[in-house]
Amino acid sequence: MTTHRFLPSRLIASVVGAAVVAVMAACAPTPIPAVQAFPDGPTVAFYGDSYTRGTGASDPSKRWSSLISTERGWNEVNPSANGLGFINKRSGAPGTGLVQQVIDAKPDIVMVTMGLNDNFSMPGKADAIEAAITTDLSTLATALPEARIVVVEPFWYTDERPSSVATIISWVRDAAAGIDADYIEDASHWIEGHPEWMAGDGLHPNDAGYAAMATRMDAELSALGL
Template identity: 65%
Template sequence: MPTVDPALAAEARAADPDAPLVAFYGDSYTLGTGASDPALRWSTTICADRGWTEFNPSVNGLGFVNNRASTPPDYLDSDEIPQIIARDPDIVFVTMGLNDNFSMPERADAIQNAIATDFTTLVAALPDARIIVVEPFWYTDDRPPSVQTVIDWVDREAAAIGADRVPDASQWLRGHPEWMAADGLHPDDQGYAEMARRMDAALRELGL
């Protein structure tokens, strides 16, 4: 199992040791692909508004199984899970699942197992961290059945570890093609601003 690295944890907190360190386990929608500047992605916006220190190793195309360099629980150091655990954050956002739809239904069992393993690994290695599981994002009005299936698996495993949950995130961009970047796959600056607004409201309901 990945473990906390005191040197990396201290480095992550160096800018402001009194600020909560917040880590993001995500894909391109959390990396901020499509934004004109990383400062405009939703994760950076909510951290700036709250005075949080952000650690965001999110990766384009990543899923619980899609484009993983390793298979849970045999994580490589380059995987997001070990990177996050090494820094011992106070809060962890999990925003994964969109890309796994492209491996459904062929890899359904592997996806379910990976979700469960990732979540139990995080809570075991970071028992004092607050884990916030965001419903997997989605990017088109058309929703294949797999979208709800992956959402249900994520929700089930989040409940199993007692994580806070942010529902309805798969609906946030629905009906608004004007919020999408030129590639048609990712939000633009306006889309990320809307995601930040909705995430802010959800976090306020959680007392954050």
């Protein structure tokens, strides 16, 4: 069993939990302000799907993005949405305008954790997915030239991996290189082989799973100098 270093030290600030709940609840395509829990800390926007929204966790404060934000003194902006992909669920709320929400937050750091749900549109929409990945990352880079963009290899949730997983990973990696973003690899394997880390729905991590993801993400970010 992995030992996690996320102790109650900075979690004492109970206002963080309450503020994060408010951010997570705001899924409509309107700008989401940064949670100023740490006045001297950077604003970090998370652009992702249910695995970044924290679906399956007992509380939003238990999702990996909030664990690392609290640990690092980051002001978290997290409009991530269930089912979201680079093309999936983009024609209406919450997908419409989500990239703009990230931009409007004026973040110092952007973390992109997208691509899992696009596997369910493969191979029929392969060309559209590849193009959308490039468009989204280019849009973020152009609109936020001073922000540091960290692109994470798309997460995956079963030990079985359709061929589309590797294909989408390659497109995300290439698009990240195209905008000179930092890239974190191997994330599709982070919860592999650990059924005890899955919530009751069998689709999303539970608190232990998100804690494991946070521990791994924290190490990868440290390796990048963040």
